[in-house]
Amino acid sequence: MTEQNWRLAIKWNNDGLIPVIAQDSDTGTVLMMAWMNEDALSETIAKQEAVYWSRSRSRLWHKGETSGHVQKVKDILLDCDGDTLLLKVEQIGGIACHTGRENCFFRSLDAQEWKINTPVKKDPKDIYG
Amino acid sequence: MTEQNWRLAIKWNNDGLIPVIAQDSDTGTVLMMAWMNEDALSETIAKQEAVYWSRSRSRLWHKGETSGHVQKVKDILLDCDGDTLLLKVEQIGGIACHTGRENCFFRSLDAQEWKINTPVKKDPKDIYG
Numbered sequence: 001m002t003e004q005n006w007r008l009a010i011k012w013n014n015d016g017l018i019p020v021i022a023q024d025s026d027t028g029t030v031l032m033m034a035w036m037n038e039d040a041l042s043e044t045i046a047k048q049e050a051v052y053w054s055r056s057r058s059r060l061w062h063k064g065e066t067s068g069h070v071q072k073v074k075d076i077l078l079d080c081d082g083d084t085l086l087l088k089v090e091q092i093g094g095i096a097c098h099t100g101r102e103n104c105f106f107r108s109l110d111a112q113e114w115k116i117n118t119p120v121k122k123d124p125k126d127i128y129g
Numbered sequence: 130m131t132e133q134n135w136r137l138a139i140k141w142n143n144d145g146l147i148p149v150i151a152q153d154s155d156t157g158t159v160l161m162m163a164w165m166n167e168d169a170l171s172e173t174i175a176k177q178e179a180v181y182w183s184r185s186r187s188r189l190w191h192k193g194e195t196s197g198h199v200q201k202v203k204d205i206l207l208d209c210d211g212d213t214l215l216l217k218v219e220q221i222g223g224i225a226c227h228t229g230r231e232n233c234f235f236r237s238l239d240a241q242e243w244k245i246n247t248p249v250k251k252d253p254k255d256i257y258g
Contacts, residue, residue, distance in 0.1 A: 028157025033213040077234040084162040104208040105215040
């Protein structure tokens with residue numbers, strides 16, 4: 001397929017976005033879920049580092065632009081329906097979450113409580129200054 | 130937290146849904162992404178098997194109800210923002226995708242083409258009859 005055609009395989013939602021799962025390519029840990037629009041995906045491919053669309057800030061978000069914790073892209077995968085991307089990445093600094101944890105899924109449902117199962121690796125104050 | 134409170138930690142989107150990543154609890158393979166509404170999550174917890182909200186069919190979807198390829202729930206995790214769930218599961222039958230593959234992310238972007246990187250394990254005709 002030409003460049004034009006591979007883009008057509010992607011089904012953007014009504015806001016022009018697609019959910020993107022970021023997974024550590026070495027450990028298999030699911031790091032986070034974020035969103036891309038077409039520009040974000042183009043930037044991700046160009047930089048070979050994850051660039052998302054920040055819905056809260058309504059702008060492109062080069063992950064790690066402040067913290068240095070960029071995500072080096074190892075593989076970009078599309079699901080059967082064409083409506084979800086899986087990004088396999090090398091997580092620089094070993095910290096994907098703004099809370100200073102390795103990954104964002106640090107709350108586990110246990111007897112009707114969310115229990116925190118992942119320690120903070122670095123104080124966010126030391127990450128973001 | 131009481132049952133009431135743990136539910137309040139979840140941020141449903143404007144359609145009352147939350148994206149759910151299903152990951153094989155043994156291998157770490159990301160199997161698929163689907164959606165839950167509050168009823169689907171309640172059913173998932175009650176059955177300890179994944180029950181999603183099918184957006185295309187507008188009904189609860191007990192994954193594997195036709196194929197037998199149910200997903201036994203091992204862990205339910207919530208991300209830092211409360212807007213994505215990660216379900217760690219045992220994938221019965223080893224097939225999560227309706228195409229008969231282990232997982233739905235079988236297309237990999239390679240030189241501006243989607244290349245299929247995962248074989249079909251079982252013909253869908255033999256799964257769904």
